[in-house]
Amino acid sequence: MNLILLEPGDLLDAQTACLTGRRLRHVQEIHRAEVGQTLRLGLINGLMGEGTLEEQSPDRLLFSLRLDQPPPPRLPLTLLLALPRPKMLKRILQTVATMGVQRLVLMNSYRVEKSFWDSPFLQPAAIREELLLGLEQGRDTVLPEVLLEKRFKPFAEDRLPALADGSRRLVAHPVAETACPVGLNAPVTLAIGPEGGFIPYEVDLLVRQGFEPVHLGPRILRVETAVTALLGRLFV
Amino acid sequence: MNLILLEPGDLLDAQTACLTGRRLRHVQEIHRAEVGQTLRLGLINGLMGEGTLEEQSPDRLLFSLRLDQPPPPRLPLTLLLALPRPKMLKRILQTVATMGVQRLVLMNSYRVEKSFWDSPFLQPAAIREELLLGLEQGRDTVLPEVLLEKRFKPFAEDRLPALADGSRRLVAHPVAETACPVGLNAPVTLAIGPEGGFIPYEVDLLVRQGFEPVHLGPRILRVETAVTALLGRLFV
Structure with a gap:
């Protein structure tokens, strides 16, 4: 602490x-x-x-x-994250708070196990507890906003355009041709899929919403590793 | 896998x-x-x-x-890491292998708990098992070299100069005046302290060996978060 x-x-x-x-x-x-x-x-x-x-x-x-x-400045980032398994979710919530992410959207994706949505770790009080641990670690006071989106398509088509408005939009995709940019230090909306990645339909839908597929090199990272590596790279 | x-x-x-x-x-x-x-x-x-x-x-x-x-190229990195607690060590070993670190030195530091050195997770077979899990994740075949250095001073004074020869030398230090550089993509020796950081004596000794203190922003990151964020930032 x-x-x-x-x-x-x-x-x-x-x-x-x-x-x-x-x-x-x-x-x-x-x-x-x-x-x-x-x-x-x-x-x-x-x-x-x-x-x-x-x-x-x-x-x-x-x-x-x-x-x-004043608390340290936020990262001007909306992180769209396919809901990870509960144990990893706890660590990611802490990391997201420690690193000062502004907004986290936990969303559905084809490869997210349905049962994850029933986890007690998704209760608001449970989410808040992990975020507070992360803030205590990072020496910050501002809770990230956390949204839950249990249906991919209505979220991506109807609500995402307003959320991502005015930001650079990136989707982490291991087979992308472009490497993830470095040191943007500007508003970003970053989508990270589940273990196994987004399915092509989901990537296509995000691309239609202005997201650029970017890769992080030839290695396959676990989701929590990708989150931290991408934050360390986008905001310097 | x-x-x-x-x-x-x-x-x-x-x-x-x-x-x-x-x-x-x-x-x-x-x-x-x-x-x-x-x-x-x-x-x-x-x-x-x-x-x-x-x-x-x-x-x-x-x-x-x-x-x-051929396996993907290594990161040209020697990571000097103050020995973390066993549970975190397991995750860091996996991450280090997944991300392709060339060499990891687990070293002592004033704030490392002595008992950590007796952990069964430091047995060569236990280290290798975590590294293999990391390689399976990252889709790589090359095991990082792992060295254990139980005494800080003789390591830093006698063996470190040869290990770090020809590399850019950085020590992560939250109160440093310079931000950690981005996208070096060149040989680096990076030292990361324990929770609570290196003590001034240790930082001074590393500085005398040509290490530049660099910070990662105003937030205090857990060691495993700092490792991943720094790797994502130094090699792009």
Whole structure:
């Protein structure tokens, strides 16, 4: 935890926060914080800065706050990701939050196993928990927006044009002729398929929406590896 | 498994391979292969190509081989990595093999937990198993070279100069003033510290060996995320 995140409900007033639960245990067991000690804190979707531990007891910690720094800038990226299997989803949600992705669309695709859509990890509270872990790691306060799109065609035809408006549109496709560009540092909508890739019908539909197929070299990467490698490459 | 890897001992002659064990089960259960079917095969540290299933029984598969393609080119990279915790090590070994890293040095650093060096995952057979999984994923046959260096100073002072000779030398350091370069596509020696980073003494020692400290932006990445993001960025 490189940053301790505060929920709005943790604030007793604008300068005082009360921590309980997981974060309390972390501060006591990992930081072994003592009264008077200063830690990095941030308000979810708000400013970050420091807090001084003023009081501690077994069931709560009181911090006085000085939150005066903006969170780091977002990556101007909408990531369209074919829904991965639950275990990988958890790691990707963390990575996406750590790296500052603006918006994540978890979408269906022909090769997505139908049962994945029933995973308890897709509950809003479960998604939020992984995102918070990622923000704590990356030292950021801003939650990525996460959308679920259970039907590929209506999403790609009806809602995607507005979402992707004004952005460079790329679809990762191992057999593409063009290599993925580097250091765009501009608004991007990036589609990454499931293990095994998008089927040709899906790639064609994305191409009709202005997406350029791009490859990442001759190697086949796991989805979570491709996500991170592409983020490291597009935004520098 | 995007490529089935053959050990030299699997070859009955230059054109015939016999598979047993994990790979047999994979071919029977996942590929559901039938006699006459063609699959992608490669010889570890050798050529890759196709094999036709000629005979199958519950305990062995016979393939006739046409191995005529070179594996994809290596990344000209020596990765110096402070030994991560065992679970993360497994994933990093796979990633390193999937992405074609030439050489990995697992080294000590002040913030590496001593107990990590006793992990059974550091046994040569255990390392090789993860690397093979990574090669199967990436569709490559060439095992990265893996070195273990349990003492930082003698390694950095005595053996590193020869290992890094002729390469651009970078050390990932969150507080560096320079951003990590992009698309070098030339020999690189890249050092990545443990969670929490290298201590100043270690960075100084690497700087004296010609390493440039570089950062990856304002966010703190987990080690495995940093490895993948840096590989995606340095080699395009």
